[in-house]
Structure formats: C-alpha cells, structure tokens
Amino acid sequence: MPRPPKHVPPNTLGGHIRAARERLNLSLANVAGDRYSTSLISQIERNRIEPSQESLRFLAEKLLIPLADLLTLAHQQWEAETETCHYKAHEELLSTALKVLASKRPREALEPLKRLNIAQTPKLLSWRLAAIRGQCYFALRQFLSALNDFHYAVTERPEVIPEDQRSEALELHLHLAATLRELKQPDAAFEQFTIALGMMDASTSLHYIAETHWGMSLIAFERAKKPFESTHCVHYKETQLQLARKHAENAYILYRSIGEALRVALLTCQIALIEQESGKVDEARHHLREVLQNWMLELDKQTNLPERDQKHVHEVANVVSAAACSLAGIELEAKNYQEALKYVQQALDAAQLSYVLRKAEAEIMLGRVLESINIYDPDAEKAFRDAIQSLASTDRITAQIRAHDVLGRNLLKKGETKAGEEELDTARSLSDVASAFSSSSISAEDETDEVALK
Missing domain, CATH: 1.10.260.40 (lambda repressor-like DNA-binding domains)
Incomplete structure (x- = not known):
C-alpha cells in the first residue's frame, strides 16, 4: 500500500x-x-x-x-x-x-435571508449577506429595513476588499447613498456617493459611474432649492446649481454612451429643472416638451401592442409622468393654470402605469394648481390627501413628509389651524424618524420592518 x-x-x-x-x-x-x-x-x-x-x-x-x-x-x-x-x-x-436578485426577483431572493441572524454568520460573509439583504429590501422600496442592513454591512466591511468583491462593496455604498436620500438625509447620502466615486477606476461599469453622478446631481439640486436670505447663501445656491448641472450632464453623457435612452430622458428632465431654478424657464420648457412629446408617442405605441413588455411600459410611463409633472410646475409658476392642469392630467394618466411615487407627485401637483386657482377648492385638499393615501403603504418618507407638509399649509391658509398644525407635526415626526434611522448604529438582527438605484 x-x-x-x-x-x-x-x-x-x-x-x-x-x-x-x-x-x-x-x-x-x-x-x-x-x-x-x-x-x-x-x-x-x-x-x-x-x-x-x-x-x-x-x-x-x-x-x-x-x-x-x-x-x-x-x-x-x-x-x-x-x-x-x-x-x-x-x-x-x-x-x-x-x-436570484440579478434576475429581478427580489422578493424570492429575500425570503431565505429574512430571518437570518447576520451577526451569527461567518465574519467574512456577514457584510456581504447584510448588503444583499439590504438590496432586496431596497428593490422592494422598503427603505428603513434596507438602511438597517446597509449600516451593518458598512460597519462590518473589511478595509481591504478582495478583487472579486469590489463590485459588491461599490454597490453597497451606492445603495446606501440612494437609501439615505430617500430617507431625507442628503448630506449623508452625498458622502456615500463621494466614497463610491473614489472606489471607481477604469474597470468600473459606466452604469455605476452614471448612477453616482445622477445621485450627486439630485442632492446638489435639493440643496440649491432650500430657502436662503443672505447674499452669501445666494452664492451657495448658484454653486450648488452649477454642481447639480455638472453631475447631471456627466450622467447624461455616460447613459447616452451606453444606449440608456430612458435614463437619458429622465436626465433631460433633471437638467430642465435645474434650468428652471436658474431662471432659464424657456429652455427648461423646451426640453421638457421635447421629452414629453417623444415619449408620449412611445407610450401610446407600447400600450397598443397585443403583447406588450409590461416593464418597458412601466418605465416609459415613468418618463412621461415625470416630464408632464415638471411642465405643470413651470406653468403653475407662470400662473398658466389651465396649461398646468392639462399637464397634471397627463402626469396622472401616465402614473397609473408607473410607480406609486409618480402618482403621488402628480396628485400633489394637482392640489397645488387647484389651490392656486381657489384656496377653498375642496378638490385641492382631496388631491393632497390622495397623495398621502398613495404613499401610506410605502417607505417613501421624503415624499410622505412633502405630502403632509403641503396639506398642512393648505389647511392653515383656509383657517383650519388645528388640523393644519397636526399635519405639519406629522411631517416633522416623519423627518425625525428618518434622522433617527440614519444616525443610529443598528445591528442586523434588530430588523423588524417588513413591508434599480432610482
């Protein structure tokens, strides 16, 4: 032997x-x-x-x-x-x-991970398991649960990442950034986007790079829209708008280079909003009308097909609703109320085929237009309440805060002080919830909530 x-x-x-x-x-x-x-x-x-x-x-x-x-x-x-x-x-x-998650089946991917005590899994795998579970929650728009896992994953992630796990680490920071933005934590989100950008090199997917620039543009734009009074703050607004435009144009170029037509259209809407905020209203209106016209034709074409691609219809409707709602905002600002109502209706119609968020945004815009015509119009209050109802089953905290805020202000303008203050208190409470989740150190096994980066 x-x-x-x-x-x-x-x-x-x-x-x-x-x-x-x-x-x-x-x-x-x-x-x-x-x-x-x-x-x-x-x-x-x-x-x-x-x-x-x-x-x-x-x-x-x-x-x-x-x-x-x-x-x-x-x-x-x-x-x-x-x-x-x-x-x-x-x-x-x-x-x-x-x-399973890569095949767009987040609910199925989540099922075996849902009750996993990640703190008791092998250390080298714990951050990766937390990250993938967070991505499942993110894909299902369950942002509080996603944030819980992303925080844990970032904390447990080793400083030196093996080459074959670099894309997972990059996706972790991108998803955490997007989640923080959803939960009204723009500064923390911008920091995570910056970390992600620093991790990228020549081998990084252009899609990831474009997503990062898009996210940074959205945050810079949100910062620019905050109300300011001093001259110094006016300069800050201009700086943020320039930053928002630069990142939006970078994302636009990258998406166009890889043939992402739908995202190019959404970036065009984003650039138009930046133009509007910069005082270039005619340019913004022109770009939005062009997007709306082109993608309305595509939406009509897709919905009339005998065997339509439901996912594609969903995304096309998303573009149409976004463009129409943005145009309604421009016409509202110009006091062209009938034009604004026409665009709101287009946004609402398209939103029926798209995301809940788009539907809520269109309902809020409808309420804003109606109250501008007549503050006592009951349909204005109804539109705001419809938006709150649409968002009730989601973790879209930023949108929920906005819906309660506009309803509260509407009620106050009508002299309904107690009801208005209650709505504003709800908005403040939601803001506190988001802050608490983003600033606390949460372990992965404490998860109790069950409910693409954009």
Whole structure:
C-alpha cells in the first residue's frame, strides 16, 4: 500500500498521529496490528475520517501519546470542519441570493435571508449577506429595513476588499447613498456617493459611474432649492446649481454612451429643472416638451401592442409622468393654470402605469394648481390627501413628509389651524424618524420592518 502523502499539517490530529508513528519508526501495519486495517490508520492520519474514542485510546497507547492531547486535537478538528460546513452553507446562500436578485426577483431572493441572524454568520460573509439583504429590501422600496442592513454591512466591511468583491462593496455604498436620500438625509447620502466615486477606476461599469453622478446631481439640486436670505447663501445656491448641472450632464453623457435612452430622458428632465431654478424657464420648457412629446408617442405605441413588455411600459410611463409633472410646475409658476392642469392630467394618466411615487407627485401637483386657482377648492385638499393615501403603504418618507407638509399649509391658509398644525407635526415626526434611522448604529438582527438605484 502506498504511504500517505507528507503534506498533512503536523498540528492536526492526523499529522500528530503520523509524527508519533514515524518518531517510533513504526509502519502502518505495525500500528494497525490485528485490530485495525492499515487503510483505516492511513485515513485517520490524512484527516479523512473522524476516529472513535476507542480508536483514539488505542492509538494513544500504541504511539505513547497522552490521550488528552488526541482528544483536544479531535475536538479542534471537529470544530474546524463544522465551521467549514457553516461557511459553505452561508456562501451558497449568498451565491443563490445574488443570482436570484440579478434576475429581478427580489422578493424570492429575500425570503431565505429574512430571518437570518447576520451577526451569527461567518465574519467574512456577514457584510456581504447584510448588503444583499439590504438590496432586496431596497428593490422592494422598503427603505428603513434596507438602511438597517446597509449600516451593518458598512460597519462590518473589511478595509481591504478582495478583487472579486469590489463590485459588491461599490454597490453597497451606492445603495446606501440612494437609501439615505430617500430617507431625507442628503448630506449623508452625498458622502456615500463621494466614497463610491473614489472606489471607481477604469474597470468600473459606466452604469455605476452614471448612477453616482445622477445621485450627486439630485442632492446638489435639493440643496440649491432650500430657502436662503443672505447674499452669501445666494452664492451657495448658484454653486450648488452649477454642481447639480455638472453631475447631471456627466450622467447624461455616460447613459447616452451606453444606449440608456430612458435614463437619458429622465436626465433631460433633471437638467430642465435645474434650468428652471436658474431662471432659464424657456429652455427648461423646451426640453421638457421635447421629452414629453417623444415619449408620449412611445407610450401610446407600447400600450397598443397585443403583447406588450409590461416593464418597458412601466418605465416609459415613468418618463412621461415625470416630464408632464415638471411642465405643470413651470406653468403653475407662470400662473398658466389651465396649461398646468392639462399637464397634471397627463402626469396622472401616465402614473397609473408607473410607480406609486409618480402618482403621488402628480396628485400633489394637482392640489397645488387647484389651490392656486381657489384656496377653498375642496378638490385641492382631496388631491393632497390622495397623495398621502398613495404613499401610506410605502417607505417613501421624503415624499410622505412633502405630502403632509403641503396639506398642512393648505389647511392653515383656509383657517383650519388645528388640523393644519397636526399635519405639519406629522411631517416633522416623519423627518425625525428618518434622522433617527440614519444616525443610529443598528445591528442586523434588530430588523423588524417588513413591508434599480432610482
């Protein structure tokens, strides 16, 4: 029989037994005697099988080794094998979840991860499991649960990332940034986008780079729209608008280079809003009308097909609703109320085929137009309440805050002070919830809520 290979580590059970046998110049046959086969002794020395306590006692006596040493090594080997199995099981869980999520089935990917106590998973996998579970929640628009997991993943993520895990780490920071923005934490979101941008190199997908620039543009634009009074703050607004435009144009160029026509259209809407805020209303109106005209034709075409691509219809309707709602805002500002109402109706119609958020945005815009025509119009209040109802089952906290805020202000203008203050209090409470989630250190097993980066 060939001799066992020499590469078994001496600090293992099998290696320790072999070293003792060789030290005594005994062959496998000498050790086995009439009691065991040489094959069994060979497999024990190669750590291929787990020896019984009886065989360990026999080997301890035969090789003059303290039985306690062999029992300790046997226990260590059992722990190592258990840990290896534990690691492989979670590695397989992660691999499956990544594949299922990549095929756009977040609910299915989430199911086996939902009740996983990530703090008790292998350390090298814990941040990756938390990140992928967070992405599932993000895809399902369950942002509070997503934030919970993303925070944990960022905390546990090692400083040095293996090359094959770099894209996972990049996606983690991008998703965390987008989640923070959804939860009305723009400064923290901008910081995460900046971290993500610093992780990118020549091998990074252009899609990721474009997403980052788009997110940074949205945040800079939100900063620019905050009310300011001093001259210094006016300069800050101009700086933020320039920053928003630069990032939006970078994203536009990148999406156009990779043929992402829908995202190019949405970026055109974003640039138009920046133009409007910069006082270039005619340019903004022109760009938005162009987007609306082109994509209304596409939406009509898609909805009339006998076998339509529902996902594509969803995304086209998203563009149409966004462009129409933005145009309504421009016409409202210009006091062209009938034009504004026409665009609002287009936004509402398209929103029926798109996201809940688009529907709520159109309802808020409808309320704003109607109250501008007549503050006592009951349909204005109804539109604001419809938006609140549309958002009630979502984690769209920023949108919820806005809906309660506009309703509260509407009620105050009509002299309904108590009801108005209650709505504004609700808006403030939601803002506090978002702040609490973004600033707290949350462990992954504390998850209780169950409910593309844009």
